[in-house]
């Protein structure tokens with residue numbers, strides 16, 4: 001049912017690029033869970049705001065590549081409640097970014113993210129609150145992955161628990177040579193709840209996903225590349241400006257995929273999302289509709305006029 005609804009929405013949205021943003025805006029009130037699931041986004045936001053700390057920082061650049069920074073270094077960039085709310089707000093801003101093409105998600109101060117803030121988790125440990133936090137984060141991360149931007153997680157240091165799940169809400173993952181992604185949930189008596197298990201199976205297949213979750217295995221860049229969780233490795237140098245250098249490397253890596261006009265790059269992401277999420281017949285129809293938004297468009301006409309050769 002969720003898929004049918006997504007397809008209907010995709011079809012409605014495909015008449016113009018701006019309408020994709022409107023689609024995602026509409027879906028933001030309940031792309032996976034809505035009030036029909038006994039879930040009120042506003043209520044959960046209020047509850048989460050009671051656990052403050054850290055921030056989620058968004059920098060939109062003229063290049064069309066934005067940088068989203070998980071910023072709570074004193075807790076290894078763990079997600080406080082207010083950061084969960086901020087994440088959702090930043091995703092809404094990105095959904096409305098008509099000039100956007102790419103996104104880099106990274107952690108502050110040399111590490112990625114250590115999951116939920118355990119202090120908040122302890123206070124929200126009753127089943128009802130746990131379910132609400134889970135649905136809130138599933139919505140936010142599903143919308144993050146569906147953004148019409150090509151996204152990459154820049155993984156430095158540790159990506160643990162919910163931090164590991166966050167990496168799977170990006171299209172690609174780049175790891176530094178000393179970084180680790182670890183689904184530690186089993187050690188916490190849990191399974192992923194932010195949609196990370198479902199996404200992991202899509203990325204690495206069910207066999208590898210079962211190993212990572214069942215063994216709470218530490219994935220370094222070599223293992224990550226081997227199973228397809230990592231898409232590239234970044235070399236951290238020992239110089240002081242390391243963080244900038246890594247960010248620059250990630251931007252360079254991403255630049256080949258986001259070169260070109262925003263409407264075309266956004267269309268590329270839309271057909272990839274529909275192919276990933278919809279049954280084939282629905283994905284084909286959506287692809288036709290998205291194709292219709294770029295066919296005869298400025299970039300297409302310019303390419304035809306220039307008699308380009310693809311050498």
Ligand SMILES: CC[C@H](C(=O)O)C(=O)SCCNC(=O)CCNC(=O)[C@H](O)C(C)(C)COP(=O)(O)OP(=O)(O)OC[C@H]1O[C@@H](n2cnc3c(N)ncnc32)[C@H](O)[C@@H]1OP(=O)(O)O
Nearest residue numbers: 074075076078114115116117118119121160161162193194
């Ligand atoms: C669905 C998601 C899932 C859930 O909520 O259901 C989760 O994400 S559960 C959380 C999973 N994450 C963890 O359990 C991480 C626990 N922390 C560690 O394993 C380590 O702290 C580590 C490996 C991240 C870093 O180790 P290191 O030795 O380098 O540093 P410290 O341990 O001294 O950490 C520094 C400082 O950060 C605090 N910290 C780290 N992670 C968290 C966290 N997730 N929540 C709250 N605080 C965290 C740690 O306690 C230290 O604080 P300090 O006051 O200096 O003692």
